[in-house]
Amino acid sequence: ELKVEQNPLFLSMQEGKNYTIYCNYSTTSDRLYWYRQDPGKSLESLFVLLSNGAVKQEGRLMASLDTKARLSTLHITAAVHDLSATYFCAVTPEGAQKLVFGQGTRLTINP
Amino acid sequence: DAMVIQNPRYQVTQFGKPVTLSCSQTLNHNVMYWYQQKSSQAPKLLFHYYDKDFNNEADTPDNFQSRRPNTSFCFLDIRSPGLGDAAMYLCATSGGVLGQGTEAFFGQGTRLTVV
Numbered sequence: 547e548l549k550v551e552q553n554p555l556f557l558s559m560q561e562g563k564n565y566t567i568y569c570n571y572s573t574t575s576d577r578l579y580w581y582r583q584d585p586g587k588s589l590e591s592l593f594v595l596l597s598n599g600a601v602k603q604e605g606r607l608m609a610s611l612d613t614k615a616r617l618s619t620l621h622i623t624a625a626v627h628d629l630s631a632t633y634f635c636a637v638t639p640e641g642a643q644k645l646v647f648g649q650g651t652r653l654t655i656n657p
Numbered sequence: 658d659a660m661v662i663q664n665p666r667y668q669v670t671q672f673g674k675p676v677t678l679s680c681s682q683t684l685n686h687n688v689m690y691w692y693q694q695k696s697s698q699a700p701k702l703l704f705h706y707y708d709k710d711f712n713n714e715a716d717t718p719d720n721f722q723s724r725r726p727n728t729s730f731c732f733l734d735i736r737s738p739g740l741g742d743a744a745m746y747l748c749a750t751s752g753g754v755l756g757q758g759t760e761a762f763f764g765q766g767t768r769l770t771v772v
Binding site for chain 1: 699700707712745
């Protein structure tokens, strides 16, 4: 059974700092997604990573995928308060038509 | 414009009283999903439709059923809601097999409260 683990689960940081969220998964997959969720809201798609070595950037967020290590990272550069949210990674297992989510990382950015 | 629309946004139902949540989409996607997300947890897939083919997750309780009368609409029926079924229910769609150049698009969710 595919397991997806995020680290850390809670992250409190100051504005202006850099940090990285890690997403490990347990079986072969080359399809990884990052979502953002604000409290009480739905999931907003951030990145879709479809191949080994894929790197995507949007504003202060950058995501990468290493399929050999079964690891994806979400890097936050010079954090601002508006980035406070819960971030989920999700993986599509090979041959399965579904997303398996990590536990989520609750990010709080303090002024 | 919203492309995956869930109604209602908030639903309060009585313990044991059947309830139906609805989802519609304007994307003409052939796959529709229902996820359950309990407080401070990750979304968990209940089932999905690939066109008219229904695919139930092995651990989805029998209390949960779904209908897809046409491409645009999908319903989640909870036959006898219990207190443990209180959650956010998320509908999503995708235009084919996930990962092959496609991704899932989520609706705004329906927050279900059971009293």
